[in-house]
């Protein structure tokens with residue numbers, strides 16, 4: 001049955017391709033629409049992500065724009081600044097729409113920002129802006145600072161051997177639960193973490209919903225998480241009703257999200273609030289944890305960059321009283337730290353690219369993109385292009401040091417780790433706060449970490465992941481001055 005559906009879909013699409021072959025970009029949809037997907041996934045299973053898949057086809061067809069088929073969809077791949085700019089502006093006109101597989105949306109929920117468009121999306125973005133921007137984050141900074149200090153005391157003891165990937169992931173999840181959902185209850189958070197991992201593993205699984213499959217377990221885990229988040233929200237609403245002053249300094253973003261209104265005075269519906277809270281945990285978790293893990297690896301491999309960071313953090317700490325929490329101004333003054341994070345994301349982007357669907361026939365670069373086809377912009381082929389980033393394979397945070405080292409930053413649409421267009425990331429400041437705090441307390445704790453394997457392998461399916469979890473030995477001492 002499934003095979004015949006594949007076959008008829010593939011046949012219909014192939015007929016369309018033959019009829020319009022002169023107008024379409026060069027390329028091949030492969031055998032039964034599945035062959036190309038297998039090549040794509042095999043490329044993601046290696047370091048470099050989709051780079052090999054994209055570069056091979058770019059060379060074979062002599063064009064940066066080519067057709068292929070990904071995840072059963074006829075797809076046009078576009079690259080570089082021009083391709084990214086085209087996607088952003090076509091999406092702003094709603095000629096392209098965000099396109100996630102139906103099975104992923106089934107697990108994420110139909111109300112999440114990535115799934116909605118138009119007025120509902122605008123309302124959600126306005127509310128998220130109010131709750132994830134510097135003003136809101138300033139209110140939760142002392143809580144975040146306290147949790148990060150506590151994490152180092154508990155997990156980074158002298159001579160400990162630990163997996164940085166695992167340790168960082170757990171911390172980022174706990175911090176996000178505390179700041180986004182307002183809960184630090186260890187029992188509840190531990191329980192949520194286990195369900196959370198089962199839930200997100202279903203997002204890239206075969207969507208077979210029968211008992212025992214990864215997808216089915218993920219759907220059940222999602223139901224448990226929804227109940228848990230609903231309870232947390234109800235509890236928070238009751239607390240807020242008892243608060244005398246609704247403008248007091250809320251130490252969690254959930255309270256701010258409950259109270260936030262868009263320009264028309266509308267708030268999130270209860271179902272939206274639940275789905276958006278869970279979505280924020282999902283959107284901010286693996287992305288931030290991966291960026292932090294790879295940043296630490298790059299720093300270990302580049303002692304001169306680490307030394308610059310030490311100077312920056314010592315200067316900031318010297319202005320504080322002992323034990324005084326960092327504030328948002330301190331985070332925004334950590335300019336080299338931010339440059340290290342951006343350079344890490346350039347070389348190890350958590351997203352391998354964006355997939356959008358054409359709502360009508362489009363023209364790009366002289367080629368036709370038929371209605372219903374997907375457009376895919378791979379991140380790596382822009383990030384690793386010497387035209388935009390000189391010596392692009394080199395880890396060099398100074399390319400993002402605007403005002404001080406560089407007169408101009410990279411060209412617009414060349415750095416796309418946070419996506420482009422109306423659905424671009426809303427959590428950059430949150431990620432910046434989480435990662436900067438972590439690096440600050442690591443450095444000020446005089447902690448040294450040494451890899452058991454300096455050049456450990458990693459793969460990119462679905463995001464960059466060290467094969468052995470980046471195992472290190474910890475010691476507490478002074479950094480060598482370079």
Ligand code: HEM
Nearest residue numbers: 113114283284287288351418419420423424425426427431
């Ligand atoms: C280094 C960390 C992060 C990276 C690299 C990252 C990257 C991305 C990317 C590539 C997208 C998709 C954009 C698109 O579809 O075009 C996205 C969307 C999003 N991210 Fe992030 N993200 C990070 C952290 C966070 C955090 C910490 C949060 C929240 C706490 C967050 C919230 C969101 C939201 C809400 C969206 C969806 C926006 C929409 O559909 O309107 N992200 N992010």
